[in-house]
Each structure stands twice: as structure tokens, then as C-alpha cells.
Amino acid sequence: MDYWLDITAYIGLGAGVTLKIFFVTLLFSVPLGVVCALGKLGKFRILRGALGVYTWVFRGTPLLLQLFFTYYGLGILSDGRIAFDPETAAYITFVFNYAAYFTEIFRGGIQSIGKGQYEAAKALGMNPGLTMKRIILPQAIKIILPPMGNEAINLIKDTALCSVITVTEILRNANRVMSRDFNVGALVIAALVYLLMTFAVIQVFRKLEKRYAYYTIR
Amino acid sequence: MCAPRDRVEELNGIEANQTEIVKATNLHKSFGRLHVLKGVDFYANRGEILSVVGPSGSGKSTLLRLLNHLETADRGSIRIDGRYIAKENADGRSEYISGKKVLKICSKLGMVFQNFNLFPHKSVIENLMEAPMTVAGVSKDAAAEKAESLLEKVGLTDKRNAYPGQLSGGQQQRVAIARALAMDPEIMLFDEPTSALDPELIGEVLGVIKNLAAERITMIIVTHEMNFARGISDRILFMDGGLILADGTPDDILVNPSHPRIRDFLRKIIREQ
Numbered sequence: 001m002d003y004w005l006d007i008t009a010y011i012g013l014g015a016g017v018t019l020k021i022f023f024v025t026l027l028f029s030v031p032l033g034v035v036c037a038l039g040k041l042g043k044f045r046i047l048r049g050a051l052g053v054y055t056w057v058f059r060g061t062p063l064l065l066q067l068f069f070t071y072y073g074l075g076i077l078s079d080g081r082i083a084f085d086p087e088t089a090a091y092i093t094f095v096f097n098y099a100a101y102f103t104e105i106f107r108g109g110i111q112s113i114g115k116g117q118y119e120a121a122k123a124l125g126m127n128p129g130l131t132m133k134r135i136i137l138p139q140a141i142k143i144i145l146p147p148m149g150n151e152a153i154n155l156i157k158d159t160a161l162c163s164v165i166t167v168t169e170i171l172r173n174a175n176r177v178m179s180r181d182f183n184v185g186a187l188v189i190a191a192l193v194y195l196l197m198t199f200a201v202i203q204v205f206r207k208l209e210k211r212y213a214y215y216t217i218r
Numbered sequence: 219m220c221a222p223r224d225r226v227e228e229l230n231g232i233e234a235n236q237t238e239i240v241k242a243t244n245l246h247k248s249f250g251r252l253h254v255l256k257g258v259d260f261y262a263n264r265g266e267i268l269s270v271v272g273p274s275g276s277g278k279s280t281l282l283r284l285l286n287h288l289e290t291a292d293r294g295s296i297r298i299d300g301r302y303i304a305k306e307n308a309d310g311r312s313e314y315i316s317g318k319k320v321l322k323i324c325s326k327l328g329m330v331f332q333n334f335n336l337f338p339h340k341s342v343i344e345n346l347m348e349a350p351m352t353v354a355g356v357s358k359d360a361a362a363e364k365a366e367s368l369l370e371k372v373g374l375t376d377k378r379n380a381y382p383g384q385l386s387g388g389q390q391q392r393v394a395i396a397r398a399l400a401m402d403p404e405i406m407l408f409d410e411p412t413s414a415l416d417p418e419l420i421g422e423v424l425g426v427i428k429n430l431a432a433e434r435i436t437m438i439i440v441t442h443e444m445n446f447a448r449g450i451s452d453r454i455l456f457m458d459g460g461l462i463l464a465d466g467t468p469d470d471i472l473v474n475p476s477h478p479r480i481r482d483f484l485r486k487i488i489r490e491q
Binding site (some may be wrong): 214 | 288322324327338346353382394397398
């Protein structure tokens with residue numbers, strides 16, 4: 001029994017790291033995604049082009065490759081002048097990767113609000129900034145919640161990729177137990193921890209969606 | 219909107235003719251290849267109730283939307299309450315003053331849309347309070363008080379906490395009228411306010427507009443309701459093919475139309491009804 005408690009605690013240690021990556025990624029990638037989405041919908045063509053390249057690169061290449069690039073590649077390219085510890089490399093990669101997805105989700109959400117809303121706001125004297133803040137974004141949130149929930153679940157699971165750059169998260173710790181003791185139970189424990197986390201995420205998003213269920217967008 | 223500012227500003231003085239609260243000259247507007255307005259001269263006097271009628275695609279709505287800058291004119295000038303928002307330059311192109319100033323001048327105009335365009339995430343009373351609080355800087359209490367009195371005016375006091383999605387089309391349009399009035403406009407623009415409504419809901423909206431007319435607020439109404447237009451209007455414009463073909467009293471236009479296009483249009487409408 002002590003053995004199982006021990007390995008569970010060890011894997012639980014990894015869960016702390018996983019949660020850290022999860023929250024840091026959301027904390028930075030959501031605002032970054034909002035800004036990039038507004039930039040993509042803005043009138044500056046060069047900025048739109050640059051953001052197009054950004055989302056294309058980060059959505060169009062494997063997250064694993066991006067992790068390798070940040071952790072190993074940048075160090076080699078810069079002759080060791082840029083060197084991140086594994087966790088920092090994970091934060092940086094995940095923030096930019098997820099912000100790219102959020103950019104597209106937010107852009108789609110904002111674009112799905114009809115032009116009648118902009119016109120009504122303008123006819124009432126509201127300037128574009130005020131219209132975005134008070135009329136468009138609050139409605140876009142309702143639309144983007146379901147895809148955001150999906151991304152949040154993906155994010156929990158994607159953190160497992162960080163094990164390959166030696167971040168001591170859930171899967172890495174489980175894997176070490178397994179190869180040390182030839183015990184597949186470690187993987188089962190890891191799976192249960194992931195399930196627990198994704199269940200919590202699902203519950204949070206269910207609550208959020210309920211909170212926005214009080215109105216319907218025609 | 220990115221017109222050279224100082225040039226337009228010089229032209230932006232107060233005009234002498236104070237009875238003409240809206241004045242537009244030689245308005246042209248194309249959407250791609252579609253030439254929607256082909257040189258329209260338009261005016262509305264202070265306190266006047268003006269209806270614009272004519273077949274679909276004649277440019278009525280576009281004219282209305284140019285007046286409050288929901289569309290920009292290609293050519294021609296637009297003056298609201300003595301101040302130009304667009305002025306024809308030497309090449310005949312419309313040159314607009316800055317977007318901020320247009321927004322300010324156009325805040326004298328309230329607009330009611332065919333599809334209501336209420337804010338679905340805000341309750342009825344929040345719809346009425348939004349612009350007064352965020353644009354006009356009115357306090358929350360004052361905005362709420364004003365909203366209550368407007369809801370009473372349109373007969374929807376009991377719906378103050380409902381959301382637009384819970385209301386019938388007629389109720390939504392009455393809220394939309396109240397929302398426009400909350401900004402104390404000097405001119406109300408109605409863009410086919412009953413065209414999206416079920417027949418049995420048209421009456422309640424027309425009733426609200428009729429009550430407004432009694433307050434002698436300037437109103438420009440694009441409508442297909444001929445009897446309503448005839449009853450309420452001081453003057454009626456008939457538009458067809460991007461031009462104003464006739465301008466006269468309701469009797470001139472709708473009872474004894476001299477223009478064959480109008481007779482033709484009225485015959486079609488009567489047949490439909």
C-alpha cells in the first residue's frame with residue numbers, strides 16, 4: 001500500500017507542474033489571443049499579414065516540434081546565448097501556440113456578430129472602441145465558450161508533450177516509475193489524474209456556458 | 219474619413235437656413251457596379267414628418283443610411299443642423315470631416331432599423347441606458363429614470379427586465395424606438411420599421427410612431443405602409459431608380475399622382491394588399 005501511495009504522490013508532484021503550465025498558458029495566451037484577433041480584424045494590412053504568418057506557423061507545425069525548437073533549437077542557433085530551462089521553454093512555446101488558436105477562435109467569434117449590432121451602436125453615437133468593449137466582445141464570449149472549452153481540454157493533455165524536454169510533469173513521472181518498476185499501474189494513475197483535471201475543466205466551462213445562457217443571439 | 223481636415227473644417231460653419239435641419243445635395247452612391255443613388259437632392263425641415271416611399275431597390279434606405287453615416291456618399295454634400303458632415307470637393311467627391319466629429323453631429327439623429335438590432339445580451343432597460351451612460355455620460359439613476367419614462371411611452375414598462383429574445387417583433391421594435399429616443403435625438407430616422415413584422419404586430423409600432431409625430435420631432439420615415447404615410451406625413455417623397463421622382467403633399471403623391479411611375483407603383487401595391 002505504501003508503494004502505491006508513494007508513486008501516486010510522485011505522479012501528483014507532476015500534476016502540480018502540469019497545472020502550472022496549464023494556468024500560465026491560459027493567463028498569457030488568452031489576452032494575447034484577444035489582441036491578435038483584434039489586430040487580424042483591424043485595418044493595418046502589414047499587421048494582418050504578420051499575424052496571418054504567426055497563426056499559420058504555430059497552428060501548422062507540430063507542438064512537439066515547437067517545443068524542441070524552443071528548448072534545443074534556439075540554444076544551438078544562438079550559440080548558447082539563449083537557453084531556457086525546460087519549464088520556461090514549455091511556457092513560452094505553449095503561450096504562443098495556444099494564443100495562435102485563440103486568435104482564430106476569437107476572430108471567428110467577433111466576426112459572427114452581425115453588422116446590425118455595429119450599426120445600432122454607431123447610430124447611438126458609440127465609437128468603435130466602445131462598441132467593441134460593450135456590445136461586440138460580450139456577445140462574442142458566449143459564442144467562443146464551447147470552442148474554448150475544447151482548447152482547455154486539449155491544453156491539459158498537450159502538457160504531456162513537455163515530458164520529452166524533461167519537464168517533470170505527470171507523464172514524465174509516471175513513465176519513470178514504469179521503467180523503474182515495470183509497473184503499468186503508474187500509467188493508469190496518470191490517466192486518472194488527467195481525467196480528474198479534464199473533468200474539472202468541463203465542469204468550469206459548463207458553469208460558464210450556463211452563466212451566458214440567459215440570452216439568445218438571433 | 220481621412221479627408222484633409224482643415225479644408226473641410228473651413229466649410230463647416232453654421233449655415234443661415236435654420237428651418238432645414240437636414241440638407242443633402244447631389245448624393246451619389248454605388249455599391250460595386252450598382253449605382254444606387256444617382257444625384258439626390260434632399261431636405262427636411264425642422265419638425266417636419268417626411269415619408270419616403272417607392273419600390274424596393276429605389277435607394278430609399280441608402281439615402282437614409284447616408285444621412286447618419288452608416289454609409290458614405292461617393293459624391294455630394296450632407297448637412298445636419300447647419301453643419302456639414304460631407305462636402306463635395308473640387309473633383310465632385312464627397313469629403314468627410316473626421317469620424318469623431320461625424321459621430322458627434324450624427325448623435326442628433328436617432329435610427330430605427332428594419333431588424334430592430336437590439337443588444338441581445340442586455341435587458342430592455344439596459345438597452346435604453348447603454349448609450350446615455352457610456353456616450354452622453356448621464357448618471358445611472360438619471361438614465362434609469364429616463365428609460366422608465368420612455369418605456370411607459372411605448373407601453374412596455376412591464377418588460378423592463380426582459381431580454382430582446384423574449385419579446386415579440388412588435389415589442390422589440392418599440393424598445394428600439396425608445397432606445398433611439400433615450401439619446402434625445404432632434405431627428406428620428408425610420409428604416410422600414412414594420413417590414414420585418416408579422417401583420418398583426420404592425421399596428422402597435424405604427425401607433426407608437428404616430429404618438430411621436432404629435433410631439434413634432436423631425437421624422438424621416440422610409441416605409442411601404444401607404445395609408446400610414448398618408449395619414450402621418452407633412453410631405454412625401456417618391457423614389458425610383460436612385461432618384462427622387464416626386465416631392466409633395468400626401469394627396470399629391472398618393473391620391474392624385476401625376477407621375478405615371480407612381481400610379482404604376484401604387485397599382486402594384488394595392489394589388490398585393
